[in-house]
Amino acid sequence: MITANAVTKRYPEGHEALKNVSFEITAGEMVFLTGHSGAGKSTLFKLLAAIERPTSGSIVINGQNLAALRKSAIPYLRRKLGLIFQDQKLLFDRSVLDNVLLPLSIVGHPVKDAPRRAQAALAKVGLPNRAKAFPITLSGGEQQRLAIARAVVNRPAIILADEPTANLDAASAIEIIDIFRAFQQVGVTVVIATHDPLIMARVNPRILRLDQGQMSEPASTPSADGVAP
Amino acid sequence: MTTWLVQHLTALRDALRRLLGAPLNTLLSLLVIGVALTLPTAGWLAIENLRAVTGDTPGVQQISIFLALEAGPPEVARIESLLQQASPGSWHYVPRDQALKRLRESAGMAEIIGSLPKNPLPDAFVVTPADAQPESLELLAKTFASWPKVAHVQLDSAWVKRLDALLRLGKLIVVLLAVLFSGALVAITFNTIRLQILAQAAEIEVAKLIGATDSYIQRPLHYFGMLQGALGGLCAAALVSTGSHLLTPPVAELARLYGGSFTLQGLAGNDIVALTAIGGGLGWLGAKISALIHLRRIS
Numbered sequence: 082m083i084t085a086n087a088v089t090k091r092y093p094e095g096h097e098a099l100k101n102v103s104f105e106i107t108a109g110e111m112v113f114l115t116g117h118s119g120a121g122k123s124t125l126f127k128l129l130a131a132i133e134r135p136t137s138g139s140i141v142i143n144g145q146n147l148a149a150l151r152k153s154a155i156p157y158l159r160r161k162l163g164l165i166f167q168d169q170k171l172l173f174d175r176s177v178l179d180n181v182l183l184p185l186s187i188v189g190h191p192v193k194d195a196p197r198r199a200q201a202a203l204a205k206v207g208l209p210n211r212a213k214a215f216p217i218t219l220s221g222g223e224q225q226r227l228a229i230a231r232a233v234v235n236r237p238a239i240i241l242a243d244e245p246t247a248n249l250d251a252a253s254a255i256e257i258i259d260i261f262r263a264f265q266q267v268g269v270t271v272v273i274a275t276h277d278p279l280i281m282a283r284v285n286p287r288i289l290r291l292d293q294g295q296m297s298e299p300a301s302t303p304s305a306d307g308v309a310p
Numbered sequence: 311m312t313t314w315l316v317q318h319l320t321a322l323r324d325a326l327r328r329l330l331g332a333p334l335n336t337l338l339s340l341l342v343i344g345v346a347l348t349l350p351t352a353g354w355l356a357i358e359n360l361r362a363v364t365g366d367t368p369g370v371q372q373i374s375i376f377l378a379l380e381a382g383p384p385e386v387a388r389i390e391s392l393l394q395q396a397s398p399g400s401w402h403y404v405p406r407d408q409a410l411k412r413l414r415e416s417a418g419m420a421e422i423i424g425s426l427p428k429n430p431l432p433d434a435f436v437v438t439p440a441d442a443q444p445e446s447l448e449l450l451a452k453t454f455a456s457w458p459k460v461a462h463v464q465l466d467s468a469w470v471k472r473l474d475a476l477l478r479l480g481k482l483i484v485v486l487l488a489v490l491f492s493g494a495l496v497a498i499t500f501n502t503i504r505l506q507i508l509a510q511a512a513e514i515e516v517a518k519l520i521g522a523t524d525s526y527i528q529r530p531l532h533y534f535g536m537l538q539g540a541l542g543g544l545c546a547a548a549l550v551s552t553g554s555h556l557l558t559p560p561v562a563e564l565a566r567l568y569g570g571s572f573t574l575q576g577l578a579g580n581d582i583v584a585l586t587a588i589g590g591g592l593g594w595l596g597a598k599i600s601a602l603i604h605l606r607r608i609s
Contacts, residue, residue, distance in 0.1 A: 132519070153523075160521035170516045186320060187522045189313030231520070 088138035098124040116291035122274040163232030165242035178212040202234040222253030325533035343542025350488035385459040399440035499596025539593020543586040
């Protein structure tokens, strides 16, 4: 489902963020992308989300080579991905419900059905009663749940999350990871960039470790259900 | 098709929400656009009214054919026949006795006319040509002058030429004003959209990250520009109509004092529709250019 082959990302000033990175993620897997700060996790996340393009090599998602993807086709690729950002990128002047309605509006989902769909997404992340609230009134964990609800409302086959538990306390972080596990258990591919040892200890995912832009040997292989025994 | 329609309706609703969300800003923008469109529209209306005035004024676009004093009924009939063949427009015959009668009725002329031993006026034809172009009028005058027993052909061509040149100059000024103020309208919309994009940069960035196409992001901005321009056009129509309404009585009074009758023509329904459409089109253009330039910076 996701294949990276000899991916290198070099920025114009000469900094090489990724060097010859290759990996493969199959459908329904839960994969943690880990490494120290500056290892290249966020760069790889941006490449997978087609926010940036690799300098060389190829990334293929569902048969589409992102390196060769036309600019006009990028929005349609992103609609099939559930993107969760470290800073959440919520719209603070809109209600919780309106934040979740935005992706539905973008894909032209029927207006009459959209609120029901958004409410269902909020229920999945445990925010069924906060629809009318504004994001500023939510706690850090709730804001991250809202970001997840917005990412999954269009039922993507792949969820990409960049440091989703950063700035969260341990309890909130575990709740967030449990939400991701629930999605993985129903067949969604989940790729999480993190360097949080707590959440890695809670689940037993496949780990792709980056070190100074290079992929080191996998620390673990996926178990049957991606969940720690 | 349904999705397309839903997205357009959503964009239109979003644009209306933005317009109504800042009523003072909207009002000021509409006023500026309205004034910008008012000047060329008022100029155009003035030219049209001037054209109507000159078109209706006797003598301005008429040619008088004066026959020789010795011309009798056969010569008059001959000229009538020639006029029928030439079909220059409409005409009427003014017999010398009728001309004298009119002159006598003029203030202070009765005594002078009474002192004359005989009628000094000739028979005449007054022609109102179908083609009022100065060149055509001159050609007609030359033709009439070549006919038998025609003593004099009177065409105030210099006056007609000056008036025509004045009208053409006026039209050119109106066109220049229209271009200038159209540019201003585009610039106003361009700047309004630029400010909107700056204010909504975060929202636009998020929308792009989660799969919004450029069309999805630009659509409400285009609608906003179009609505603002169209409402500005309506504002201009209201300003011009009000001005025209206020000027109608004094203009009618002035015309009456000059012995004529004239009603100032205001904007017709189709003129208002055209003005609204032009405003909408220019607003859309300004929004389109602004969105293309400024959205490129957000990616």
